[in-house]
Amino acid sequence: MTTTVREAVLDLLRAFNMTTIFGNPGSTELPLFLDFPDDFRYVLGLQESVVVGMADGYAQATHNAAFVNLHSAAGVGHAMGNIFTAHKNRTPMVITAGQQARSILPFDPFLFSGQATELPKPYVKWSIEPARAEDVPLAIARAYYIAMQQPRGPVLVSIPADDWTRRCEPVAARRVSTETRPEPQLLALIGDALDAAKRPAFVVGAAVDRDRAWDDVVRLAERHNAAVWVAPMSGRCGFPEDHRLFAGFLPAMREKIVALLAGHDLVFALGAAAFTYHVEGAGPHLPAGAELVQLIEDPAIAAWAPEGTSAVGGIRLGVQDLLARPVPPALADREDPQPRALPARAEPGASGELMSVAFVMQTLAEVRDAHSIVVEEAPSSRPVMQAHLPILHSETFYTMCSGGLGHGMPAAVGVALAKPGKKVIGLLGDGSSMYSIQALWSAAQLKLPITFIILKNRRYAALQEFAPTFGFKPGETLQGTDLPELDFLALARGQGCDAVNVVDADQLADVLREALNSPRPILVEVDVA
Incomplete structure (x- = not known):
């Protein structure tokens, strides 16, 4: 008995419990979606880096590989920042990339990937473009097992557009060990x-x-x-x-x-x-x-x-x-270790002054449920967060291990999809947010009750604070680090997401409580010193 490559792959994905597909489709991916099955869910991201970021959060929160569909070389190129982060995060992920039809590959066709398996290296554990269409299901199965084996990580399979309709033998899912025991x-x-x-x-x-x-x-x-x-x-x-x-x-x-x-x-x-x-x-x-x-x-x-x-x-x-x-x-x-010195309580500051990040973090810690999930990408504020926003429970904090920006906002969407009963808080810097701001659209379309908190300090603060390490003098101008006139309320509302600004420290707690109770995604822009 034979079936189509498409049906064989869909059956494998069902067996692997990978019925959510994250993608941004192009022409070479369309054959996969012919008669899209009712038991699958397609999660659209408006840019490929957003797609991979959402899949990263989803995979981490479900402890299972996420399935990602990208468009040929351009799509993989757009996604590389978050593929790098998935590699550093050790996130299991099966990435498929469209390829032009096999019959025209000898002619360097438009939108083909000349070295599809080399493009994502070294930030995938394994990559392949199967020699025959009939080998695609086996490649998907192998990719899943490799992605899930420790240390976990992303893999990539390049699939020519005309492979999906070819006949092949079905491939049964197997039980393959994913964990190792130390010697x-x-x-x-x-x-x-x-x-x-x-x-x-x-x-x-x-x-x-x-x-x-x-x-x-x-x-x-x-x-x-x-x-x-x-x-x-x-x-x-x-x-x-x-x-x-x-x-x-x-x-x-x-x-x-x-x-x-x-x-x-x-x-x-x-x-x-x-x-x-x-x-x-x-x-x-x-x-x-x-x-x-x-x-x-x-x-x-x-x-x-x-x-x-x-x-x-x-x-x-x-x-x-x-x-x-x-x-x-x-x-x-054995003697007890010396207790940790706790930070002093943060004060709101004088009237008319902008709030400190410490006061924002402290207030968030006081009003949020300790079991809510924080997805953070505010590098310059992380030491302050660590002092004033304690994480108390397992699987309630995610950030990137890579240092690459653009992961946090879409990852919050992925985590919220994976944990629908949990409140997810996206805690982000204004500079970081602009790397993947399109994730707000996905959150709004999916009606996810995420609270995005933007710490708006109008600059790349991490770079300015790091500058003395490289010899910059106090007060010396550092090119390319100021971010004036960003309007996150307009950016959020333009993508269907509610938004509110808060400047007054006396209003912060009430604004955060209301936002955390919102049944829809909402962005809170907080002006900080």
């Missing part, structure tokens, strides 16, 4: 080091929450009475920030990391690189007298760790194995 001998060494340490510190990364290991990591930290830090540039939160063991956030600077970890004799990098740096540094990677151990699902990250013992495997399975070890009696005598 027992190496894990035993890590367990022994934890048991012997006097003052251990955990550094938790995005893989903790990504691998649903939050609760197990809390239990392991409590067993060892370890201070817990969040790794530099982590795209997820892996530990409750109101816990007595929570120590704070490590910056992406070698010398500062060493200073903050001083006094610890063991550093356990858990689901995190050791360490992610953003600026040039010098000296040791660890404080004097400290040993490094690591548990990470990505062998490439383990390979470049500067020292110590690295076990490669799933975080949840590895932590469960560590918890299965007998508890040494000596652990009961």
Whole structure:
């Protein structure tokens, strides 16, 4: 029995529970959508980077690969920023890209992709343009299994337009392992080091929450009475920030990391690189007298760790194995780590002055449900957010691990699609928002009750604050970093999204409460100092 390539692929997607398709179609993709089935949902993004950003949020929130459909070379090119972010986020994603019909490929036809499999590299785990139309379903199946295997990530399949109607044999979905267990001998060494340490510190990364290991990591930290830090540039939160063991956030600077970890004799990098740096540094990677151990699902990250013992495997399975070890009696005598110094309460400021970001974050923390989900892309405000907007529960915080802008706003749409019973808050800088502002249209069309909060400081603040690192003097003009006259209310309303501006600190709490209760997407533009 044979079927069409199109029907074989749709049956596979049903078996993989991938019946939501994110896309922005072009001519070479149209044959996939002939007689579009009722049990599938097509989510349209107005630009391909928005499409991938929505799929990223959706995949992270569902813990399953998202299916993305892009248009040939131009569409993949537009999407590359967020493909890069999906790669850094370790987000499973099956990306299909249209290709011109096979019969005209020898003539360099209009809108074809000359090197379709090379274009997205190195930011996909695997890419292929099948040799025959009949091989497309097998390629889709293989792509799904590869995307879902740890470390997860995006893959790409280039599909000529005339392949969809060809006859082929159906392909049955298989059960393929997606998780790995760390080597027992190496894990035993890590367990022994934890048991012997006097003052251990955990550094938790995005893989903790990504691998649903939050609760197990809390239990392991409590067993060892370890201070817990969040790794530099982590795209997820892996530990409750109101816990007595929570120590704070490590910056992406070698010398500062060493200073903050001083006094610890063991550093356990858990689901995190050791360490992610953003600026040039010098000296040791660890404080004097400290040993490094690591548990990470990505062998490439383990390979470049500067020292110590690295076990490669799933975080949840590895932590469960560590918890299965007998508890040494000596652990009961271990001293409590020094409690974290909490920030002072932010004040609204004098009458007529713009609000501080700290006051906005503090107010949001007071009025939001702690189980609501924050999707953040406000790089210059992140340290302030970390001080005044604590994340308390698993899977309630998402940002990009890449540093590439344009992910946050569409990712909020994807997370809201995946978790319809949850309130999603998109917390964004004004500069960041403009990279993917078209996501507001998708939110409005899908009637998602997302609250987008734009921190409007009228500049690329992160660049201006980073400038002294490269020799700029205080007050010196930095070209290309001012953003005057952006009107986010007009931009939102023009795409069908409600919008409101707030300048007065006395009105902020009431405006946020009303926005968080809105059944429709709403944008809150907050003028900040």
